[in-house]
Structure formats: structure tokens, C-alpha cells
Amino acid sequence: MELYEKIKKFWQEAGLKEVDKDGLKSTARDPYMQQLNEYFIGNYLDSNDQVLDVGCGDGSSTDFFSQRVNEITGIDYSQSLIERALQRSICNGNFIQGDVLELDKVFEPNSFDRVISIRCLINLPDAKMQYRALENLFYVLKPGGLLLFSEGYKHGWDGINIHRQRNGLSVMNVVEYNLFFDNLDLEGFFQSRGEVIEFVGFGEYIYGSRVIHPLLTNGNVQHDSHINRVFAELQIKNAFSLNFSECSYAGVYVVKKDA
Ligand SMILES: C[S@@+](CC[C@H](N)C(=O)[O-])C[C@H]1O[C@@H](n2cnc3c(N)ncnc32)[C@H](O)[C@@H]1O
Numbered sequence: 721m722e723l724y725e726k727i728k729k730f731w732q733e734a735g736l737k738e739v740d741k742d743g744l745k746s747t748a749r750d751p752y753m754q755q756l757n758e759y760f761i762g763n764y765l766d767s768n769d770q771v772l773d774v775g776c777g778d779g780s781s782t783d784f785f786s787q788r789v790n791e792i793t794g795i796d797y798s799q800s801l802i803e804r805a806l807q808r809s810i811c812n813g814n815f816i817q818g819d820v821l822e823l824d825k826v827f828e829p830n831s832f833d834r835v836i837s838i839r840c841l842i843n844l845p846d847a848k849m850q851y852r853a854l855e856n857l858f859y860v861l862k863p864g865g866l867l868l869f870s871e872g873y874k875h876g877w878d879g880i881n882i883h884r885q886r887n888g889l890s891v892m893n894v895v896e897y898n899l900f901f902d903n904l905d906l907e908g909f910f911q912s913r914g915e916v917i918e919f920v921g922f923g924e925y926i927y928g929s930r931v932i933h934p935l936l937t938n939g940n941v942q943h944d945s946h947i948n949r950v951f952a953e954l955q956i957k958n959a960f961s962l963n964f965s966e967c968s969y970a971g972v973y974v975v976k977k978d979a
Contacts, residue, residue, distance in 0.1 A: 723845040727897045728797060731843070735778065735800025742943075747777035747801065748839075750943040752929070752952035753922065753970060757838050758784045759956055760920045760972045761868045765789050769833040772860060774820050775840020779805025779813075785836065786813045795826070821849065823856035830862045842872045842898045850899065851909065858913045858977055866917070867910075867975040872900040876923065876969030883931050883967060889939075892930070900969065914977040921968025925955040930967075 721729075734746035748754040758781055765771065765788040773782045776794030778801050786792045794815045796802050805815040818826050820840060835857050844850045857867055877900055881891045894900060910916050928951030934941050942948075954960060 723897075724849070727843050727845065730897055731796075731798040732800050735798050735802075735804055744943055745778070745780075748780070750929070750948070752943070752948040753925065754781065754838075755952050756922050756925060756955060756970075757781065757870050757972065761785065761836055761838075761870065762788055764866055764868055764974055765834060770831065771834045771836065772827070772832040773836045773838075774823070774857065775837060775843070776805060776815065777801050779808050779810070779815055781836075781838060782813060782815070783808050783810055786810045789834070793832075795820070795823070820844075820853045820856060823853075824859050827860045829859050831860050833862055833865045834868060835861045835865070836868045836870075838870045839872065842900060845899060847899070847902075847905075850901070854909060861977045863977055863979045865977050867914070867973070867977065869973040869975065870971065872898060873903050873906070873969050873971070874900045875903040876921065876926065876965075876967050876971075879923075879964075879966035880926055880930050880969060883927065884934075887931055887935060889931065889934055906973075910973065910975045914975050917974040917976050919968075919971060919973050921963070921965050921971035922955060923964030923966070923968040923971075924958075924960045924962060925951045926967045926969065927962075927964040928954065 740746040765785060767790060769789040771789045771792040773792060773794045776782045776796045779794050782792055782794040792813045794805055795818045797819045799817055802815050802817045837857060841850050841853050844853055861867055929948045933947045
């Protein structure tokens, strides 16, 4: 089976269960990382906005964003996850099953004020598919609209692993079904379509949860632990002022599409 089909099957099966083998939500295994996404993306939403959330999963973050916008549509290729999302009663939201690679067949060009993508495109197995999907995100975004893009980035992954090794911790491997973006290629692409307004890296949270947390617990890391909650709060308050930008393998790019 091709990797693309294997990954799609993974998400179809994930949606059949409430939680995974570790008792975590498979679409957002690190709940405090998700809190950061919701907080920082939420800051860029406006009550007049028409919004698209690609790879919306079970719609839990779509639900959160719906309270800040005029109308929101969630799209995901996993039928089981879309069925879960449809069980939510969001008065200004709707969910449809569809592939990010075919957004241009589903929506008219220039349809949305904001397009959100949280850990969706990293599930595409090669860079060619990822950039086809990125073309689609810009296709459906209105000129002057914002892409709120929170995926996974190679530079920060290498950075956190250097810090882990310095502290006697093992190197983390990217799971088979994820392909992270090369930061320079990605930023080059963004600049060809618009302007990068901001990158909010989650380096402080990542350093706290992926280095300090295992050191404190002797490697017994729980993503839903209060230790991670504290680091998420510190990141939101920008308490460290240390940034740890070299560890930001996750974070939100805010990109304004050319008018
Ligand atoms: C890690 S989960 C993230 C879900 C959601 N964005 C969140 O933050 O909770 C990845 C989601 O992307 C969806 N996905 C992956 N590839 C996709 C594709 N080609 N088209 C549409 N959805 C896709 C999966 O089904 C899954 O729901």
C-alpha cells in the first residue's frame, strides 16, 4: 500500500476511537501544544471572518475558533473524524469530508478571509504533494487574507534534539506518517505568494516539555501532565524571554496573501 493510503487509513481508524492506546486524543496528542495553537491562532481571528480549517480532525479546535468568527468550515479526508465533528452543534460551522489536495475542486477561488492548517500537511508523504496542498490553501484564500499555518519544521526538530543530547536524553525520531517542512523552502514559497507577518515559535514550550520535563520525571513523560500545562502558560505569557527559537519545530506562521 502506498504511504499516502496508509496514512489515510491511519486517520480513518483513529476516528473510530475516542482516545489512542496512551489515552490521548490521536489528532492532538499533546493537549497543551494544541492550547498554544488555539491561543495564538485565535488572536488573528475576527468576528467578520469566513474561515476554513483544513485537516480539522474531530472539529474540537474548529469549535474553539467558531466562537471568534462569523462562519467556519472544517474539512478532513477521514470520514470517521468528520462524523465525530458533525456531532458537535456549532451554529456558525459546518464540516465536510474532502482532501486538501482537492480543495480547488471543492471551493471557489478567493473564498475565505482566514485559512487554518494545524498539523495537516505534514501527513502528506512527499514535498511535491505538500506544496500542491499549499497552492490550494492560497487558491481558496482571499487576496489580503491570512494563512494561519501550524505544521512541523525540520530546523527546530534538529535544534531540540541537540539540546536533548546535551542533557543526556535520546534523539526523538519523526513518526513514519509525518514529513516536516524545510524552513527555508517553506519561507521562500510564502514570500512568493504573500508576506510573512509573524512566526510564533513554540520553542519555550518545546524546551520545557521535551527537555526539562523528561529530566524532572526521569523520562516518564506524559503529554497531558501539569508540567506541560505550566510550560504552556509560561509560553503564552512569554515569561522566559529566552525564545529557544532553535527548538521551534512547531509554531504558527501568519502569512498575508498578496492583494
Ligand atoms: C494531527 S491531526 C490534526 C487535526 C486538527 N487539525 C487538530 O489540530 O486537532 C491531522 C488531521 O489531518 C487530516 N488530514 C491528513 N491529510 C489530509 C488530507 N490530505 N486531506 C484532508 N485531511 C487530511 C487527518 O485526517 C487528521 O484529522
